[in-house]
Every structure is written in structure tokens, then in C-alpha cells.
Amino acid sequence: MSEDRNQFSAGCAWIEGQYVPIAEARIPILDTGFARSDLTYDVAAVWKGRFFRLDDHLDRLLAGCDRIRIKPLWTKDEIRSIMTETVRLSGLTDAYVEVVITRGVPGPGERDPRLWTPRLYAYAIPYVWIVRPELQEKGTEVVVARNTRRIPPGSVDPTVKNFHWGDLVRGLFEAYDRDSWLAILPDADGLVTEGAGFNVFALVEGVLRTPERGILHGITRRTVIEIAQGSDIPLRVGDLRVGDLYRASEIFLTSTAGGVMPVARLDGEPVGDGRPGPVTTNIRKCYWDLHTDPRMSSPVQYLAPELTPPPKRAC
Ligand SMILES: Cc1ncc(COP(=O)(O)O)c(C=O)c1O
Secondary structure: OOHHHOOOOOOEEEEOOEEEEHHHOOOOOOOHHHHHOOEEEEEEEEEOOEEEOHHHHHHHHHHHHHHOOOOOOOOHHHHHHHHHHHHHHHOOOOEEEEEEEEOOOOOOOOOOHHHOOOEEEEEEEEOOOOOOHHHHHHOEEEEEOOOOOOOOOOOOOOOOOOOOOHHHHHHHHHHHHOOOOOEEEEOOOOEEEEEOOEEEEEEEOOEEEEOOOOOOOOHHHHHHHHHHHHOOOOEEEOOOEHHHHHHOOEEEEEEOOOEEEEEEEEOOEEOOOOOOOHHHHHHHHHHHHHHHOOOOEEEOOOOOHHHOOOOOOOO
């Protein structure tokens, strides 16, 4: 199907059992996902026609449902099929594929969340970059938020991917107010957490470090940890103080939406020599190579079989 005749080419959503063009996708205004952020979600990437670690994304989604006591009506395989179908219909070979499970729509005056029937929404749109690839080549700038703390895990469990973005968005405004555009949020004890849609890594005295507590355990973060373990890069997963960031020779951010994103400047000062460092550059290359590795990725069967690109070599 040619792109201009495909009504789904800008994106495709699955809403209440139907596949619709992304611009026509609607959710009920009373859905508690919208009204109270009562949901969990996940985002997987399709790159060169292949899903990256879709199984791991689905496992995290279902574990999140369990933790917040939502009982989804769909099996893992059914969710996988719905997500795959949104991509297949759109024809997108580089896609951002989101699935959301909400607690549902309460009946009139109903306040008992145990009684609501979960709903599922899914959509595929063109791949999203937190940091554009051209900027990744030079390295981005980022600030450490001074007036915003990450919401404590005792209030909102950050391991359950969620829409409680009040602190993350406040951090973004703080960044813009300081002539930057991305913010890393500390917690109340001065430990590094994460930012709006990304985890944080820092190379401090030759050791690659990333926080463990108070964060979403990102699939990109997991991939980087595995790359580091497989390449004998010294690694320490655990508390990282904000002060450690200022001593770091390399810093990078990780997300499904952008991959491994080198940081060139922190609070306006250069990180290392102000360019992506060798450890970051190497990990970034390995990360993207893995997207065509059959051990980590699976092909989408598109409408026209010739649209499915062949797998490439492993990292
Ligand atoms: C708060 C937060 N932290 C980290 C991440 C990175 O997770 P992943 O690598 O699974 O995309 C995300 C992704 O959206 C996020 O929202």
C-alpha cells in the first residue's frame, strides 16, 4: 500500500477494539487514566522494521499492572498482537509504540476502584527522539534541577511506568528558565534519580554508574548495563550523588525514545572535554547494533512482505 493511500501512515491507534487513524483516536473523558493518572503504560520501539525487546516491555507492563492492582483483560500475547497490528497497519518501520492500561471508567458516583473494568489503548506513531540524532553527535546539554525534587517512591512507585509527570515537567520548565532544555531530578537526599523520559549514567573515575532507587528501571538502561557487563566496563549500580555528576568525565541519558544520548554540558559547564566520550560512543554504537540482532529484536510482518528489512549483524 503506498503511503499517501494509507490512512494510518501518520500513526495508528487501537481504541476499544478498533484500529483508527491516529488523528481520530479518542478516549472517554471519564476514564480514570485521564482523570486520575490511574494507569500504567509502556513504550517499545520499532527500528528498521523490528521490535526491540518487546517481550521485556510487555513483562514490565504486566508487572506494573500487578503492583498497582489492575487486572488486565488481555494476555501478553494479545497485547503483543495489538501493538504489532498498529505498526503493521501504519507501515512505519521506525516507530514509537505505546500501550496504556487504565483502571477504567467508573459508573455514576462509583468510587471503589476494585469495581472498574480495565481499558487498553495502543498506538504506533513515527519514532520519537528526546535528543535529535544530529545533536547526539555533539552531545546535548542538561541541568540538575535546583528547585524540583523527584516524587518519592513511597508516594508514586517509579518502577511502575506512569503519567505522574508533574515533577518531571516542572523540571523541564526549570531547565528552560536556565537556558537549557533537559533536567535531571535529584531526590530529597541529593541522590540522582532520572528526568522526563530518561535514565542517567555517569562515568566517574573510570566506573560507569547509574542509580537503582527512585527510578523507572528502563529497558534502555538494562541494555546498557548488559553491554557494560559484556565489555568489562567497570559498573556500579546504586546510589549516585549529584556531586558525582560534577566529577564525571562522561554522562549520558537513556530512553527508548532516543537511545543512548551523550551529554556535553552540565549546568552550562563542559562534561569531560565537552564532547561525547569514548565509553559513551562505544555503548551507543553497540546499543543501536543490537536493534537488528535477532536475540533482542523481532521482525514486524508488514502488509507488503518486501517492507520487512532483513536482520543485520549482531553487536
Ligand atoms: C521516568 C522515566 N524514566 C526512564 C525512562 C526510560 O525507560 P526506557 O529505557 O524503558 O524507555 C522513561 C521512559 O519513558 C521514563 O518515563
